[in-house]
Amino acid sequence: MQKDGKKKIIEAAQRLIAVQGVEKTSMRDIAEEAGITTGAIYYYYKSKEELLYDVMDYASAITANIMALRYGPSATPSQVLDEIARAVTQRFKGEGVRRLRFYLAYQAALGDETLRQKFAHDYAAQADRTAQLFNYVFDTEPKTQDLYLAIIMIAALDGISLQQFIGALPANVNVAEVTKIYNEFFAYAVPLFLTHMHETHKFDFLDERSNPPTPANKA
Numbered sequence: 757m758q759k760d761g762k763k764k765i766i767e768a769a770q771r772l773i774a775v776q777g778v779e780k781t782s783m784r785d786i787a788e789e790a791g792i793t794t795g796a797i798y799y800y801y802k803s804k805e806e807l808l809y810d811v812m813d814y815a816s817a818i819t820a821n822i823m824a825l826r827y828g829p830s831a832t833p834s835q836v837l838d839e840i841a842r843a844v845t846q847r848f849k850g851e852g853v854r855r856l857r858f859y860l861a862y863q864a865a866l867g868d869e870t871l872r873q874k875f876a877h878d879y880a881a882q883a884d885r886t887a888q889l890f891n892y893v894f895d896t897e898p899k900t901q902d903l904y905l906a907i908i909m910i911a912a913l914d915g916i917s918l919q920q921f922i923g924a925l926p927a928n929v930n931v932a933e934v935t936k937i938y939n940e941f942f943a944y945a946v947p948l949f950l951t952h953m954h955e956t957h958k959f960d961f962l963d964e965r966s967n968p969p970t971p972a973n974k975a
Contacts, residue, residue, distance in 0.1 A: 761799075765792070765800060772785055786807070808863070818847065819881070833892060844913065844938060848916065857917070858917075858921050879910065884906075890947075899950070
């Protein structure tokens with residue numbers, strides 16, 4: 757019962773924040789949206805900030821949900837890959853969640869250290885789960901680089917979402933086509949790179965540890 761009550765509050769807060777932002781959304785607003793009293797919210801949460809942390813978790817559970825499917829009794833790599841593509845597609849369509857995430861990120865950037873740490877924990881967990889999904893879906897052995905590639909793929913998602921959020925995507929860009937390319941890249945390019953990364957040495961000269969001579973140094 758407690759879980760259902762918190763979910764109702766979180767979903768109400770998510771809807772409001774996505775429309776009017778964090779600062780303009782009060783606990784009273786959330787209570788009215790959820791159809792409960794303000795006192796009922798304080799039964800679950802001591803402060804608005806504490807509620808926002810749960811909203812953040814709720815809005816960022818994509819990889820967690822996919823991991824739950826992955827460990828299900830009848831899951832297959834192909835089914836999990838399909839679910840990843842569906843989740844990515846939904847992420848690009850989800851205006852409400854997109855607005856919520858960047859409003860919360862703005863609050864963190866303004867100095868909310870607890871929220872910033874929440875983001876850090878969330879990103880670390882997403883990267884770890886994504887790396888594990890690479891290994892499961894593409895049948896590859898775990899490597900350190902899996903995590904780095906996962907960070908890049910997550911950053912690409914956030915970067916595109918940010919451009920959507922602030923209206924910075926070029927006017928002639930078809931978001932559905934961008935989504936398709938992202939999903940196809942994930943399905944085909946990621947496993948190729950994971951399989952052949954030991955063969956890639958084109959940019960070893962950029963490794964700071966090697967300290968290659970520059971044209972100026974040669975002179």
